[in-house]
Amino acid sequence: MLADDGYWQRFWRRRATRRAFLRGALYGGAGLAAPALLACREEAPSTPLPAEEARPRLGGVLPVAFGLEPSSLDPHTGVSGGDHCYFTAIFDFLVAHDANNELQSLLEQGRREYDQNRRKEIYHRVNQFVLREALYVPMLYGVAFVGVNKKVANTGSLWTGEAKWRFPELWLAP
Numbered sequence: 001m002l003a004d005d006g007y008w009q010r011f012w013r014r015r016a017t018r019r020a021f022l023r024g025a026l027y028g029g030a031g032l033a034a035p036a037l038l039a040c041r042e043e044a045p046s047t048p049l050p051a052e053e054a055r056p057r058l059g060g061v062l063p064v065a066f067g068l069e070p071s072s073l074d075p076h077t078g079v080s081g082g083d084h085c086y087f088t089a090i091f092d093f094l095v096a097h098d099a100n101n102e103l104q105s106l107l108e109q110g111r112r113e114y115d116q117n118r119r120k121e122i123y124h125r126v127n128q129f130v131l132r133e134a135l136y137v138p139m140l141y142g143v144a145f146v147g148v149n150k151k152v153a154n155t156g157s158l159w160t161g162e163a164k165w166r167f168p169e170l171w172l173a174p
Helices: 007-013 018-040 081-090 106-112 116-132 167-172
Strands: 136-138 145-149 155-159
Touching: none
Parallel strands: none
Antiparallel strands: 136 145, 145 155
């Protein structure tokens, strides 16, 4: 072996054996055949759930698989990204994006409406829904804003700073 013999010089001088060629052909053929076989398999028919079983029930167990453990399931004290993974699975955000990334909700309608009577009507519908259904309502104004339903006759919005905001002021301000 010469002193100036480098890796690439030895590599190009080496002869490819028949076994190495067949092994490479086998791996390549298996790699190409596997996706083709998976694409051709028949899907199992999915049966829709009966209407009774499709309704959400209180209580029970929510099986989840997230990479992070939550520090708390209370949106006021949740501080990490792991907590927010659980929040999206548990709490109703009252706001959703459609296929065009437009907000679809009563809350968003109330923010865009300039007629005061129409805004009051929308707010009343939102307030009735929140009082009836939602336990926690995360707001659109960042991580610090969370609306809270205390399951009593009032609904408020808690800001983690020094000021405290009321729910209608936060959502219906022009």
